[in-house]
Amino acid sequence: MTSNRFRIKTQALTQCISCPVRKRALYQKVPECELKHIQSYRQHQMSLTPKTTLYSAGSTPSYIYTLYSGWLALYQNTHTGKRQILGFALPGDLLAFQANAKGAIMHSATTLTDATLCAFPRSKVEDMFNKHPSLATQIAIMESRELAICQHHLMSAGRKDAQESIAFLLLELFHRCRQQIDTSFNKDENSIYFPLTQEDIGDAVGLTNVHVNRVIRQFIHDGIIECHHKKLRILDEERLSKMGEFDINIISSNLLS
DSSP states (O other), X not given: OOSTTEEEEOSSOOOGGGOTTGGGSTTTTSOHHHHHHXXXXXXXXXXXXXTOEEEOTTOOOSEEEEEEESOEEEEEEOTTSOEEEEXXXXXXXXXXXXXXXXXXXXXXXXXXSOEEEEEEEGGGHHHHHHHOTHHHHHHHHHHHHHHHHHHHHHHHHHHOOHHHHHHHHHHHHHHHHHHHOGGGEETTTTEEEOOOOHHHHHHHHTOOHHHHHHHHHHHHHTTSEEEETTEEEXXXXXXXXXXXXXXXXXXXXXXXX
């Protein structure tokens, strides 16, 4: 935590009651009158630079985290050193939470961009849940959404071709960004900030960089998307949705109604 890539904020911490990502995070159902008590469980906020490992598979993180800003990749490495990305964390997502609080975590988390996180000591999580039982319900909702997304990616790995797999991933991230990062979405252009490399996409869907490049170029040629300078613009969402068999309802379960 003393590294210049991993800095703990000591001043001007974000207040939970005015947090711009609260309505998308674990604490969205907590009444405003209880937020001050929830905030007392937060030990600190931390800022990370790109390509910083927050925690590694096999470790036991001391904290659970709410992502305040930035993108992270959640992944496992095979015995040959190949990376399999399991998912991408966006603002509002909960990180390093698992049922066995004392067990080793099964994946690693690394920043793809600058990121800020709120850290809650794992040792205090049970007490926080006991005093605010609505949090447990919200975790179940958030985890069910993640399970649904994982099931679709598993189908992509086993049954979908390259175009179908990439189409689903692009739309998943596009709509999650629209819902979770207000400043990322450009309504006039129907575009989002998109920091993923072709290697990131390939590691998420199990394809080589060359194969990803070929599919993305085909989508651009066919007038379905534009993707350049860290910006993804959807030009033909209907066609992309049909191709990827994408249903927006699978990513909407943790939002305020």
